[in-house]
Each structure stands twice: as structure tokens, then as C-alpha cells.
Amino acid sequence: MSLVEIKPPAFPVLLDLRYATPDNLTGAPVYHRAACYLNPEAADLLHKAIALAAQMQLRLKVFDAFRPTEAAWALWNHTPDPTFLADPRKGSPHSRGAAVDVTLVDGDGEDLDMGTGFDAFTPLAFHGTLEITPEQQANRALLLGIMTAAGWDFYRNEWWHYQLFQPRRYPLLSDAAAGTLLMAPSGEM
Numbered sequence: 235m236s237l238v239e240i241k242p243p244a245f246p247v248l249l250d251l252r253y254a255t256p257d258n259l260t261g262a263p264v265y266h267r268a269a270c271y272l273n274p275e276a277a278d279l280l281h282k283a284i285a286l287a288a289q290m291q292l293r294l295k296v297f298d299a300f301r302p303t304e305a306a307w308a309l310w311n312h313t314p315d316p317t318f319l320a321d322p323r324k325g326s327p328h329s330r331g332a333a334v335d336v337t338l339v340d341g342d343g344e345d346l347d348m349g350t351g352f353d354a355f356t357p358l359a360f361h362g363t364l365e366i367t368p369e370q371q372a373n374r375a376l377l378l379g380i381m382t383a384a385g386w387d388f389y390r391n392e393w394w395h396y397q398l399f400q401p402r403r404y405p406l407l408s409d410a411a412a413g414t415l416l417m418a419p420s421g422e423m
Contacts, residue, residue: 235405237271237300237331237412245277246284248295248339252352253305254416259353260312264305266418271300273331276398280334282384287338290376295345297335297352297394301328302409304417317391318355325406332401334386335394338377346373352394361390 240247252258254268272280280294287294301309306322306329313319320326327333338346349366350358358365361374374393382388386396398404409417 235273235331235407235412237407237414238274238277240270240272240277240280240296240299245280246288246293247280247336248293248343250295250297252297253301253309259355260309264308265416267416269414269416270296270298271331271412271414272334273300273398273404276332276334279385279398283336283381283386286380286384290380291341292346292376292380293339294336295339297337298328299334300331300407300412300414300416301326301333302412302414302416303329303406304409305329313355315355318353318359325402327397327401329406330401330404331407331412332404333395333397335392336377336381336396337394338373338380346376348373348377348393350393359392359394361388361393 249270251268251270253264256262284294303322306326309319310322335352337348340346347370349370357363378388381396387399389395
């Protein structure tokens with residue numbers, strides 16, 4: 235399956251690809267290079283979400299999208315927590331190009347306050363938690379509304395994670411199979 239690269243100007247989003255930096259749960263880069271991909275169906279839904287956010291003078295910031303199976307294993311080997319990470323033996327929607335991790339950014343380029351950061355593996359990241367402020371709840375509800383109106387499903391344990399309905403329709407993809415060159419060549423990194 236051919237993946238679509240998500241980058242401006244075709245996709246007017248901000249990219250903050252955390253797994254290409256040490257600013258992620260592992261404390262080290264997981265990806266060898268910063269690039270963002272989705273399968274064609276997910277890319278189409280992302281366009282819809284971008285348009286809905288733009289009507290409110292907001293933009294989407296993308297933290298992660300396609301995650302090669304090698305990266306899914308790296309994350310699982312670091313933090314094998316099925317509350318927040320898909321067991322790579324079963325496969326993740328990310329490894330099918332069928333999921334995206336996002337937040338909303340205002341007209342000044344500031345992230346809306348969602349109550350936790352990306353990849354906060356805590357119950358405070360759950361949709362519907364009552365342990366965050368009303369403003370943070372409203373911001374999450376706004377993101378949820380934009381993404382679900384655009385046709386995305388959500389994962390209840392992560393306010394940032396959105397995926398296609400029935401993502402298992404798509405195959406799991408390694409970096410080589412996807413041709414994305416996200417992972418370091420053997421022996422590097």
C-alpha cells in the first residue's frame with residue numbers, strides 16, 4: 235500500500251514529530267528522520283479535519299501518524315503498557331497508516347491546553363476525566379468534535395489519538411514495506 239506524505243503546503247498542519255526527537259516517552263529518537271505519512275483514506279479525513287479547524291481559526295499539530303512496526307516494537311519494549319500502546323503482536327492502527335496523534339493550535343501558534351502533554355501515560359489523558367479544568371475539558375471536546383465530525387474514531391485513553399474505524403482492514407507495515415525510510419539503517423542510531 236502506498237502512503238501519503240503529510241506535509242505543508244498540501245496539508246497545512248504543524249509538524250512536531252516527537253518520535254524523531256528525544257522529546258518522547260523513551261527519551262531518545264525512535265525515528266531516524268522526521269517525516270509523517272498516512273494511508274490515503276486517513277489522509278482524506280485529515281484534510282477534512284484541517285478544514286473544520288481552519289473555520290475556527292485553529293490549526294492541527296501532528297505528533298505522530300504512520301508508525302512502522304519496528305517503531306511499535308521499540309515503544310513496546312520500552313513501555314509495555316496496553317492501556318496506552320498497542321501490543322505489536324496484534325498491531326497498532328499507527329502501523330497501518332490509519333491513526334494520527336494531534337492537538338489544536340490557536341492563531342498565535344500556541345497549543346490549546348489539553349490538561350496533559352502528548353504521551354502522558356496517566357488517567358489524566360483519558361477522554362472524559364473530571365480531573366482537569368473546565369477549559370481543558372472544553373479544548374479536548376473541541377478537538378474531539380473536529381476529528382469525529384471529519385470521520386475519525388477516537389481512543390478513549392488518549393485525548394490526542396484518532397484512528398480510522400475498522401483500521402484492521404489495512405495491513406501492518408514495516409518501514410521497508412512502506413518505503414518511508416523512518417527507521418535507521420541497520421547498525422545505525
